[in-house]
Amino acid sequence: MTRGPVPHDHDDRPDAAFDAVLRRTLAGATPRVGGGDCPDDETLGAWFDRTLPTAATQEVEAHVAGCARCQAIATVFVRTAVAADPAPRFWFSWRVRWLVPAAAVAAALLLWIALPGRPDAPVLETVTSRAERAAGSALAEPPASARPPEPIPAPDAPVGARDTLPAVTASEGVERAPASFPGASAPPAMPAAAERADGLPKAAAPAPGAVAPSENRAARAELASPTATRAAGAPAALANPAGSVPTPGASAGALSAERGAVARSAAAADAAPGDAIVSADTPASRWRIVDRRRVERSTDGGRSWQPAALAAPADLIAGASPAAGVCWVVGRGGLVFVTTDGLTFRRLTVPTSADVTAVRAPDARTAVVTTADGRTFRTADLGITWSAAVP
Amino acid sequence: MSDGRLDDAALERLHRRARAHRWGLAPERLRRALEASAARAFAGTAPTDADRTKYLESLHLEDLALACACAEGLDPAWEHFVREYRPQLYRAGTAIAGDAGRELADSLYAELFGLTTDAAGGRRSHFTYFHGRSSLLTWLRTVLSQRHVDRVRATRRIDPLPADETPGALPAASHAPDPARGRYVALVRGALIAAIARLAARDRLRLSCYYAQNLTLAEIGRLTGEHEATVSRHLTRTRRSLREAMDRHLRDEGGLTPDEISACVASVAADAGPLDLADLLSTDPRKGDGRDRSV
Numbered sequence: 001m002t003r004g005p006v007p008h009d010h011d012d013r014p015d016a017a018f019d020a021v022l023r024r025t026l027a028g029a030t031p032r033v034g035g036g037d038c039p040d041d042e043t044l045g046a047w048f049d050r051t052l053p054t055a056a057t058q059e060v061e062a063h064v065a066g067c068a069r070c071q072a073i074a075t076v077f078v079r080t081a082v083a084a085d086p087a088p089r090f091w092f093s094w095r096v097r098w099l100v101p102a103a104a105v106a107a108a109l110l111l112w113i114a115l116p117g118r119p120d121a122p123v124l125e126t127v128t129s130r131a132e133r134a135a136g137s138a139l140a141e142p143p144a145s146a147r148p149p150e151p152i153p154a155p156d157a158p159v160g161a162r163d164t165l166p167a168v169t170a171s172e173g174v175e176r177a178p179a180s181f182p183g184a185s186a187p188p189a190m191p192a193a194a195e196r197a198d199g200l201p202k203a204a205a206p207a208p209g210a211v212a213p214s215e216n217r218a219a220r221a222e223l224a225s226p227t228a229t230r231a232a233g234a235p236a237a238l239a240n241p242a243g244s245v246p247t248p249g250a251s252a253g254a255l256s257a258e259r260g261a262v263a264r265s266a267a268a269a270d271a272a273p274g275d276a277i278v279s280a281d282t283p284a285s286r287w288r289i290v291d292r293r294r295v296e297r298s299t300d301g302g303r304s305w306q307p308a309a310l311a312a313p314a315d316l317i318a319g320a321s322p323a324a325g326v327c328w329v330v331g332r333g334g335l336v337f338v339t340t341d342g343l344t345f346r347r348l349t350v351p352t353s354a355d356v357t358a359v360r361a362p363d364a365r366t367a368v369v370t371t372a373d374g375r376t377f378r379t380a381d382l383g384i385t386w387s388a389a390v391p
Numbered sequence: 392m393s394d395g396r397l398d399d400a401a402l403e404r405l406h407r408r409a410r411a412h413r414w415g416l417a418p419e420r421l422r423r424a425l426e427a428s429a430a431r432a433f434a435g436t437a438p439t440d441a442d443r444t445k446y447l448e449s450l451h452l453e454d455l456a457l458a459c460a461c462a463e464g465l466d467p468a469w470e471h472f473v474r475e476y477r478p479q480l481y482r483a484g485t486a487i488a489g490d491a492g493r494e495l496a497d498s499l500y501a502e503l504f505g506l507t508t509d510a511a512g513g514r515r516s517h518f519t520y521f522h523g524r525s526s527l528l529t530w531l532r533t534v535l536s537q538r539h540v541d542r543v544r545a546t547r548r549i550d551p552l553p554a555d556e557t558p559g560a561l562p563a564a565s566h567a568p569d570p571a572r573g574r575y576v577a578l579v580r581g582a583l584i585a586a587i588a589r590l591a592a593r594d595r596l597r598l599s600c601y602y603a604q605n606l607t608l609a610e611i612g613r614l615t616g617e618h619e620a621t622v623s624r625h626l627t628r629t630r631r632s633l634r635e636a637m638d639r640h641l642r643d644e645g646g647l648t649p650d651e652i653s654a655c656v657a658s659v660a661a662d663a664g665p666l667d668l669a670d671l672l673s674t675d676p677r678k679g680d681g682r683d684r685s686v
Contacts, residue, residue, distance in 0.1 A: 017653075018634050020660035021579065022602045045525030045533040050616050051449065052524075058592055061615075065595035068603070069540060075604045076536040078613050080486035312478075333478050349486045353479050353528070 038070055039063060048077055081351050101374065104358070285324035285342075289316045295329055297342055310337060311347040322361035330356035330369055338367070338383055348383035397422050401444065409452035414460030414468035424459045425450075428522035455523030461503065462518035472503075476528065483532045488539045495535055495542075575655040578647070582640035586633045594629045601626055 039047070039060050046052045047060045064070040286298040288305070292315055296305040308327075314337065319329035325342035334353040337345035350356070354371040361367045368378045368389055378389035397405075405425060406418045428450060429443050438446070460468030477500065484496030502517035521530055587595060593615060600606040600614065608619035608626075615622065641647045641655060 015634065017656045017660040018630075018637075021656060022598070022630070022633075041533045041537055042520070042522055042524050042530055044537070045530040048533060048614070049525045049529050051451075061596050062592035065592050065599055069544065071599060071604050072540045072544070073533070073536045074600070074614055075606060075610075076487055076540055077532060078606065078610045080483060080532070080536070081613070333475070334482075335478075347482070347485075349482055353475070 037063070038067060044070065044073060044077075048074075080349065104370075282324035285321065287319060287321050287327045287329075289319060289329060292316050292331070295319070295327070295337075295345060297327070299324075299342075308339060308342070309344045311345055317356065318358050320359045320361040320367065322366075323364045326361070326364045328359045328361050328367050328369075330359045332356075334371075336367075336369055336383065340364070340382065348379075350377060350383070351386050351388075352377060397425055397447070401447070405447060405452060406456075409456035411456035411460070414456065414465045414471070416456055416460045416463065416465065416468070420459055420463060421456060424455055424522070428455070428524070431522055432524070450523035451526050452523060454527035455521065458518040458521040458523075458527060462505070462516040464505070476531065479528060480531050480535075483535055487532075487535050492535075495539060499531070499534060499538070571655075572658050574645075575658045578641050578645040578655060579637065579659045581644065582637035583633070585640060586636035589636075590629060590632075594625065597622060597626050598629055598633075 043052070043056070043060060047057060047064075050057075052060065064074060284299055284301045286302050287308075288296050288298075290296055293310075293313070295308045295310060295316070297308050298305045312335075314329075314331045314335050315333070316329050316331040316335070318331075319327060321327040325340060327339050327342070327345070329337045329345065332355045334350050334356060336348045336350045336356055336359070338348060339345045350369065352371055352375065354373050354375070356369045357372045358370040359367055360369075365382050366378070366380045367383070368376055370376050376389040377386045379386045402418055402422050402425070406412075406416075406421050409416075409421060411418070411421050425447055429438075429446055432446055433443065457468055457472065461472050480500060481493065481496045484492030484499075486492065488495045499517065505514045505516040517534075521527065525533070587598075590598070597611055597615065600611045601608075606614075608622045611617075612619045612622045617625075637656075638652055641652045642649075645655075647655060
């Protein structure tokens, strides 16, 4: 991070000598112990939050200006801005907040339509197909008594997010997972998420020959959102590892089950996304999120998968892999991880605690993450620093 | 509201705004917290009811209710805290102290949980020190930052100074001693004392953050609520005024010529010696009077 332009002297020319006088003397100042004179932690916190009255603010500033201890505290605080969310901008107001997810869905839809190699026009999921999805999902899910009913879309939810998802069709030549694929178990610490995760089709290794039709699209999708991820990457990831051709009945059941997963994945704003598959730009290098808690990597185009280590427990939602060996995964509670060695994901400090529902990684050092409330943050140094970005 | 006691209607309104019912927090418990917060904020003064009401309305009420409920050991509140705040607490600890951050966060978490005992031997949750004036997360981060800084400062005090032959030793002046340096330092010190004392508090804050703490303009702006361009502009102006004041002082009080002023600045810049601008920057008239500066 640059320190910004160094102030110049009275005739606007750099005055290195005077600058050095100030720098040396100030940097070498004897630290003062604030002791009882220092503002208490809550007063400092209120000053950081800028919620102090004017008079109190001036008093704190006057103190901090001459107190090495409080300056150090302020320095630590401001440099570790874990939750220093930027001030909400007008376009995040409730009146227009819906535009962000709506635009994202529209962009994903356009991408789907525009990409080459698509065999047919997208099959838009209609009310009828939702009924089919519900029926099919039941095949892959535990008994109804063990699960909450299918969530009903909220009246104010963007229509496109739920009702116009491109369905994954069997005509893409991708083999499907068995309908009876076991459900995923979720961490006990998040009971609500566990309930939603139960019964979702679990990602399986794709068959070697089953990925070609979706390769290009999956690689380009880059997980702009869980929805896009599932739509683009799911066919490859859900291929039957045994390579067997499923029966029509089983395929239909699995297809419906998958549609159920797609619908849940689309409902990221409801915090009930499905697991996501990450495709790298190097076709042989792939990633997948398993049970929303683990990440696995394949370096042979999906024939075999190896687990990657996560620095902390996570409830993962989406990911992006801009290059072989580099992968970003994001999840609930402001979780963002990145790996650059393909083996270990380190956890990054991001300036938000909101659920992170999407990540886009244009290159190996840059990523843009989007939170469930529509905010976007960008890093260009592998997560060392973040800035609020215009969506 | 009279005698500092919150009336029932106001309490009900604040209890509802705080959504304290989520945690099963009794209104009377919230009343105690609100009254304690107001008493602390208005210590030594006699606020009007309107002032007190305005203050209470400005609090982070939901956070205060959560802290009260956690201090009371209410399970729903703790479940919420563990789910929403504990990960951020540990993330902040790691960001602040690196590998030692976990221990730092562990320590605070234990205190929040009430694993520490007070002077009377009873358990007391650290949540009771939260009065809702900042957000709960900011408060947690501030406490972590304070503890980290105090720990580092304590460690530095007991660390031995580097030996003269070690690479970390303070560099000696590479040039021959300047016979006029003592006079130059005294003149510069006098000039800076006078000039900095005239600065506004915020100007002194920007100056020390930039030169002493090496904060970036953006980071300073985050502290002061200003855009970094504004910080840069103010710093430039402050620096210019300091330089002009110092030059004037050296010329008028020291009788130095322009060439001698340049030599003076160069000499002090080469070896600032014992100059301590921490003293110069502190113009708090109440310094050392032992009064609690909490506001």
